Amino acid sequence: MDSWQDKDYKGYICGIVGQLKDHFPDASYLAFNFREGETQSQIADVLSEYDMTIMEYPRHYEGCPLLTMEVVHHFLRSGESWLSLGQQNLLLMHCERGGWPILAFMLAALLIYRKQYSGEQKTLDMIYRQAPRELLQFLCPLNPIPSQLRYLQYVSRRNVATEWPPLDRALNLDCVIMRFIPNFDREGGCRPVFRIYGQDPFLASDRTPKFLYSTPKKNNTFRAYKQVKLFSSRYCCESH
Incomplete structure (x- = not known):
């Protein structure tokens, strides 16, 4: 280092x-x-x-x-x-x-x-x-x-797969689990914003990473979370 x-x-x-x-x-x-x-x-x-x-x-x-x-x-x-x-x-x-x-x-x-x-x-x-x-x-x-x-x-598992290397596929991310939440609000929690970057699964010819998803920032949805809570959000993103 x-x-x-x-x-x-x-x-x-x-x-x-x-x-x-x-x-x-x-x-x-x-x-x-x-x-x-x-x-x-x-x-x-x-x-x-x-x-x-x-x-x-x-x-x-x-x-x-x-x-x-x-x-x-x-x-x-x-x-x-x-x-x-x-x-x-x-x-x-x-x-x-x-x-x-x-x-x-x-x-x-x-x-x-x-x-x-x-x-x-x-x-x-x-x-x-x-x-x-x-x-x-x-x-x-x-x-x-x-x-x-x-x-x-x-x-x-490449020998049992039908194709290698595996093709890019869109996937559904059902939830995000944070086991260690930073104490940004001095009350043992934070208000996280998740942003997803990756290749657009609907534009196979364009391999450059793009901004695919962000959690809403509106006050009524921008919730505060603390330990052992589960963050759930569903969206489509590139798997590779």
Whole structure:
């Protein structure tokens, strides 16, 4: 999570690459990097000096540590294809600042996709235990695990599904359960406004995210909620 000066960062990565080459002198490497922004990352510049191939993916989609199924599918196919070429092919995974949640999810997806592990919850928990649990809470104000588990189910059930990757579908969100409600009104509650962004399910040719829904702000509907209350609202939104 700490910022690195360019010189210090390059020296750190070069040290890791040197150790890898000492331990695996005959290996070929493919690196996946989950980056912030669209410009070429620091690690891509460093690894290119070692003739390593690097593929870069975003570290979130609209602020959530998940990617579209098309991108997840591309990642899984690329990783599987590279590793299946031979025992000397090694796969490196790296994330930039704040990218740990998406790296953990994508690694779990790859392990399940290659049938090296089974069980979505068990696999994801095993990977998250490699870092302090507080790190996930620090990086994600919302708990990403339920959504990540749902996407891992798509991966584990791909052989029984009629289509893979699954097509985008509209879904009905019946309710939102908030287990920890911020105390904004000094009475143990708040007046939440939910906004939903996603792809318009009725415009298949347009893939850009759009504002799909917001809870009304009128005084007679803008209710105050406290702990253990259930928020219910029904609307249509894009599932992927």
